[in-house]
């Protein structure tokens with residue numbers, strides 16, 4: 001057996017390092033594609049929510065004989081279409097971002113989100129609202145994205161209580177330690193124990209017909225706005241917090 005060929009060994013190591021580097025870069029680009037794909041799916045999921053609301057208001061316009069309300073329904077439908085178009089543009093047009101706004105009133109964002117699920121209730125009020133009228137404004141945000149966050153949470157809450165005669169959703173806003181906070185809870189059964197660990201991961205769900213994309217989208221949007229989302233200690237709701245930068 002001869003002496004090991006050092007040069008040859010060095011070459012081999014260099015070649016292997018190059019292969020590892022290429023694989024690394026390939027993995028990074030795959031991860032990038034996967035994240036992009038996830039965001040696209042979450043956007044489609046959020047547009048689907050809005051389409052549901054458009055159908056709800058259209059149905060109200062068709063079935064409600066009170067013609068004075070028709071203009072109100074049409075305005076909702078128009079705004080929901082505008083909102084959907086912005087979400088689609090953000091996905092389809094490279095570099096397009098829905099407009100950021102300043103001094104956002106979170107209470108107002110929530111009332112908009114509630115209006116999107118209003119047709120589901122058909123007048124039967126099942127939401128208790130406790131707003132902090134002195135809630136600080138959010139310095140900068142994309143309002144439609146925040147509406148999507150609360151719409152997702154409200155839809156989940158609605159699904160949780162829809163079989164309950166006396167069930168309700170409770171919404172509370174408050175400020176605490178330089179945070180603007182929103183708590184949305186409901187009287188339904190708690191979040192299934194089997195999914196609690198990975199709740200905010202895409203495709204994690206315990207509901208027939210669900211997609212598991214709503215909460216993943218909430219987390220994505222809230223974190224993009226510098227905030228946090230967590231489950232309440234009784235697993236019957238969520239607390240969203242945004243930094244108060246005033």
Ligand SMILES: Nc1ncnc2c1ncn2[C@@H]1O[C@H](COP(=O)(O)OP(=O)(O)O)[C@@H](O)[C@H]1O
Pocket residue numbers: 152156157160186188189190191192195199204205206207209210211212213214215216235236237
């Ligand atoms: N308020 C809630 N009460 C009970 N379970 C919930 C609630 N919100 C979410 N979940 C559970 O978390 C899962 C993931 O929610 P989500 O990401 O919105 O997906 P989807 O609603 O499409 O199933 C749901 O399938 C459901 O099992």
Ligand SMILES: [Mg+2]
Pocket residue numbers: 152155156210214215
């Ligand atoms: Mg959902």
